[in-house]
Amino acid sequence: MAMTGSDTVLPIREFPGGAALGALVIPPSSTTRPYVDNLKAGKLSLQCCSDCRRHRNPIAPVCPYCGSSAYEWTASEGTGSVVSWVRYPRSYLPEFERLVPYVVLCVELTEGVRMFGRLADTDAEPQIGMAVSAIIERWTDDGHAPAFVPDDMRR
Numbered sequence: 839m840a841m842t843g844s845d846t847v848l849p850i851r852e853f854p855g856g857a858a859l860g861a862l863v864i865p866p867s868s869t870t871r872p873y874v875d876n877l878k879a880g881k882l883s884l885q886c887c888s889d890c891r892r893h894r895n896p897i898a899p900v901c902p903y904c905g906s907s908a909y910e911w912t913a914s915e916g917t918g919s920v921v922s923w924v925r926y927p928r929s930y931l932p933e934f935e936r937l938v939p940y941v942v943l944c945v946e947l948t949e950g951v952r953m954f955g956r957l958a959d960t961d962a963e964p965q966i967g968m969a970v971s972a973i974i975e976r977w978t979d980d981g982h983a984p985a986f987v988p989d990d991m992r993r
């Protein structure tokens with residue numbers, strides 16, 4: 839699908855936990871299909887309102903700022919900084935058992951939207967304000983999710 843924005847193709851890694859639940863990734867629908875397909879191709883896409891030009895996340899049919907239903911998909915560089923994080927000392931799902939303790943970040947992307955994702959490098963110590971970059975993890979054959987690594991560990 840044609841998209842405006844970054845040409846960056848993000849690294850795709852296998853999810854290091856157990857076989858992940860497909861139920862944990864965003865399912866394809868008429869609204870989410872471009873996002874889902876772009877993730878599989880190494881692109882992190884964001885909805886951008888065609889009227890007020892603001893990006894939004896999570897995916898929604900209507901702009902939360904101006905109410906417009908017109909939007910386009912733009913490709914994100916996947917860069918941002920950590921706004922908040924949490925370390926899980928136990929797993930709530932068997933797929934995450936071998937990852938314990940694992941960290942989930944809330945990242946503010948350069949485009950101004952916030953997004954949650956796993957801290958993919960488990961040796962890294964999360965910090966508020968830490969510069970991170972997105973990678974894409976393959977959780978199922980067709981299900982992918984963004985994750986984040988500190989900038990200097992991206993590749």
Ligand SMILES: [Zn+2]
Nearest residue numbers: 887890901904
């Ligand atoms: Zn808008």
